[in-house]
Amino acid sequence: MKIGKDLTVNRIGLGTNRIVDDEVSAQALRKAVELGVNFIDTAAAYTGGSSEAAIGKTLSNTKNVVIATKGGMLPPPDWAVDSSPEMLSKQLEASLKNLRTSSIDLYFLHRVDPKVPLKESIGFLKQMKEDGKIKNVGLSEVTIDQIEEARKMVDIVAVENEYNLTTKHHDSVVDYCGKNGLAFVPFFPLHFQIKDSGLFERLRNRYQATDQQLALAWLLKRSPAMLPIPGSLSMEHLRQNVNSLKIDLSEADFDSMSSI
Numbered sequence: 001m002k003i004g005k006d007l008t009v010n011r012i013g014l015g016t017n018r019i020v021d022d023e024v025s026a027q028a029l030r031k032a033v034e035l036g037v038n039f040i041d042t043a044a045a046y047t048g049g050s051s052e053a054a055i056g057k058t059l060s061n062t063k064n065v066v067i068a069t070k071g072g073m074l075p076p077p078d079w080a081v082d083s084s085p086e087m088l089s090k091q092l093e094a095s096l097k098n099l100r101t102s103s104i105d106l107y108f109l110h111r112v113d114p115k116v117p118l119k120e121s122i123g124f125l126k127q128m129k130e131d132g133k134i135k136n137v138g139l140s141e142v143t144i145d146q147i148e149e150a151r152k153m154v155d156i157v158a159v160e161n162e163y164n165l166t167t168k169h170h171d172s173v174v175d176y177c178g179k180n181g182l183a184f185v186p187f188f189p190l191h192f193q194i195k196d197s198g199l200f201e202r203l204r205n206r207y208q209a210t211d212q213q214l215a216l217a218w219l220l221k222r223s224p225a226m227l228p229i230p231g232s233l234s235m236e237h238l239r240q241n242v243n244s245l246k247i248d249l250s251e252a253d254f255d256s257m258s259s260i
């Protein structure tokens with residue numbers, strides 16, 4: 001699929017909020033790319049900058065991998081929001097250094113900051129795009145009104161909101177992205193709760209797939225704009241997640257899953 005005009009990616013990406021600068025993480029990053037994953041989602045806040053540093057160290061010489069990062073949120077445990085131009089600037093400079101690049105493929109505003117007018121945060125990102133430090137701008141955990149306000153100032157190519165089989169309060173944002181040519185990146189794609197285990201038992205047998213693979217296949221069928229980013233450090237799970245691209249859910253099974 002395309003993100004904006006210039007980025008082309010496979011429709012299963014990799015979430016990296018547990019990635020650190022060690023060999024287990026490096027192996028997971030290398031394995032994901034070997035399996036065909038070429039969209040990596042990280043953030044300045046993840047593991048206090050180690051996620052970005054590990055990605056920079058492991059993948060900065062790998063061609064055709066799109067790295068998306070985010071600014072505007074401080075590291076755990078507080079995950080405090082600060083989307084002031086000062087904090088965005090500080091985090092962007094750290095991201096460029098950690099990712100070992102002079103320009104970030106896709107930069108998300110991690111959160112809209114209630115203390116900072118959206119215009120100020122977006123104005124800063126627009127300026128960074130003009131300066132060449134970021135190539136594309138995205139938004140995370142936003143409403144349609146916020147997307148529209150931001151789009152008046154700068155091209156927005158992707159939205160990253162929480163969404164999965166059983167967390168669907170952003171349904172209208174998914175549809176908006178599909179209609180307007182924005183990628184929709186669902187975070188926590190595997191944080192679903194299954195109540196009807198009978199349905200999943202039947203589907204597991206029918207598609208020879210795990211519940212997680214079925215949930216990813218459901219997301220992929222939900223909208224052509226959908227770009228799930230399951231996070232995994234397991235070689236087997238990485239393989240299964242990529243293989244979910246091969247599952248072709250019937251309309252009837254998609255509908256049954258939609259109503260659980």
Ligand SMILES: NC(=O)c1ccc[n+]([C@@H]2O[C@H](COP(=O)([O-])OP(=O)(O)OC[C@H]3O[C@@H](n4cnc5c(N)ncnc54)[C@H](OP(=O)(O)O)[C@@H]3O)[C@@H](O)[C@H]2O)c1
Nearest residue numbers: 015016017140187188189190191212230231232233234237
């Ligand atoms: N924009 C935002 O505000 C925001 C917020 C939260 C997260 N995110 C992004 O979204 C990404 C995804 O979220 P997440 O990683 O927290 O949650 P997730 O992808 O929904 O789930 C990850 C969990 O599922 C397991 N898993 C992965 N593949 C599996 C499979 N095939 N079968 C069974 N278990 C599997 C992982 O463990 P194993 O390691 O054992 O596979 C891990 O425990 C994050 O990594 C981050 O990049 C963004």
